[in-house]
Amino acid sequence: MTPARRPRRAFDWSAAVVATLAIGSAIFVFFRDGQARFLAILTDDVWLFGSMLPKVLAGCLIGAFITLLLPRETIAKWVGADSGIWGILVATVAGAILPGGPMTIYPVAGAFLAAGADAGAACAFVISWTLIGYTRAIVWELPFFGLDFVVWRVLFSLPLPILAGLAARAAWRLMKPKVIA
Amino acid sequence: MNLAIDIALWAIVVTLGVTLFLRDQPSFSDSLQFARREFLALLPRIAIGMIGSGFIAETLPSELIPSLLGPETGATGLLLGSVAGALTPGGPVVGFAIATAALKSGAGAPQVIAYSIAWALFALPRVLIYEIPSMPARVVWLRVAVSLPLPFLAAWAAMMTGRP
Numbered sequence: 001m002t003p004a005r006r007p008r009r010a011f012d013w014s015a016a017v018v019a020t021l022a023i024g025s026a027i028f029v030f031f032r033d034g035q036a037r038f039l040a041i042l043t044d045d046v047w048l049f050g051s052m053l054p055k056v057l058a059g060c061l062i063g064a065f066i067t068l069l070l071p072r073e074t075i076a077k078w079v080g081a082d083s084g085i086w087g088i089l090v091a092t093v094a095g096a097i098l099p100g101g102p103m104t105i106y107p108v109a110g111a112f113l114a115a116g117a118d119a120g121a122a123c124a125f126v127i128s129w130t131l132i133g134y135t136r137a138i139v140w141e142l143p144f145f146g147l148d149f150v151v152w153r154v155l156f157s158l159p160l161p162i163l164a165g166l167a168a169r170a171a172w173r174l175m176k177p178k179v180i181a
Numbered sequence: 182m183n184l185a186i187d188i189a190l191w192a193i194v195v196t197l198g199v200t201l202f203l204r205d206q207p208s209f210s211d212s213l214q215f216a217r218r219e220f221l222a223l224l225p226r227i228a229i230g231m232i233g234s235g236f237i238a239e240t241l242p243s244e245l246i247p248s249l250l251g252p253e254t255g256a257t258g259l260l261l262g263s264v265a266g267a268l269t270p271g272g273p274v275v276g277f278a279i280a281t282a283a284l285k286s287g288a289g290a291p292q293v294i295a296y297s298i299a300w301a302l303f304a305l306p307r308v309l310i311y312e313i314p315s316m317p318a319r320v321v322w323l324r325v326a327v328s329l330p331l332p333f334l335a336a337w338a339a340m341m342t343g344r345p
Contacts, residue, residue: 015226018306021270022233025240033239041235049231056227057220058190064216065197068208102307103227104190106315107219113316122316123324127331130301141297144277145284152345153294156338163334164327171323 052103059104063111076116081169083121088165091121095128095161105129120169128161223314230310237270237306238278247282250296252289262292263332266299270307276300290345295336302328 030038079087098105109122117125132154141150202209249261269276280297284290303325312321339345 015229015310018226018233018309019229021237021306022229025233025236029236029239037239041239042232045232045235048235049228052227052231054187055190056223057216058187058194060216060219060223061194061213062190062197063219064212065194065201068205068212069197069201102311103223106311107223110315110317113320119320119323122320123327126312126316126324127302127328131298131331131335141277144281149284149290149345152339153297153335156294156335157298157331160331160334164324164331167327168323171327175319175323 056103059107062104063107066108067111067115070115072116075112079112079117079121079125081118081120081172083118085162085166087118087121088124088162088169091117091125091165092128092132092161095125095130096132098129098133105133118169119172120165120167123168124161124165127164131157131160226310226314230306234270234306247286247288250283250288250292252287252292254289254292258289258292259295259333259336262296262336263299266296266301266332267303267305269300269304276304291336291339294339295332298335299332302331 026038026042029041077083079091083090095105098108105126109126112125113119113122137150137154141153145153198209201212249265250258252258254261266276269279276297280293280300283296284293288296308321308325312324316324
């Protein structure tokens, strides 16, 4: 059994939008700030890209393994459309504790959706990772803001994935007569 | 810290992988194939996003932001902060760097919270590069729609409590 998902194209309109933005900005920076600055930014970004690759690969592997390890019925029961507020809570906790960046979290969310999670749980999962995920807060946010700010910011964010997940589930029910992806 | 996360991630990968391998070997090799295809398909997108984000950030008028987000700006500042956050490109540090600069130059904490939460939730390049290809588009737009009030809710909590 292979995880059923639509094939993914490497380059489509959304990548083209960002590519256009990036190339335009790069040209602008080159002419405004000169070659040295241009190369400095390029080197930084290429290095950053390289350091992200192990995380991307790990995210893809976790997504693929989880899809095959967790039976569809289990996922549907825990975080499916009829899982109630409990399912939203499970998704919120999962989003907060799964390490990794957007390159990890979205493939995993996509895998959960393909395996029977409902849209509300997927939204709670992604939003929870975005707002209260600890790796993100520790690695990126803490060095910039300091402990006090980050702790309060996270505390204020705690209820948000749950609220948004419940809203998403209600909205999805209204949209449901159309086909579910 | 970055290394610790890589270790944690790969510990999860190995645990799940070994479990699957012991349970069902053909499934295991199927899933490796699947993960490899996913990885190769994501690669060019992530290259564009990562390598481009530095240049996009460099062109932002980041010095304008602090004056727009002062503590006295109230609800207007929250709205401006949220919109500015949504327009700031993805990249792992761009939004935090601008938000810190804003805090240092006198922006209000609720406004900065609204800014950084809006940036985390809506940064368009991140949605386009990572989220759209990994999840059904309808779910992504639903996720964005239900997230719209969140920067205001968090900032409102900050205003009510007077923290941080």
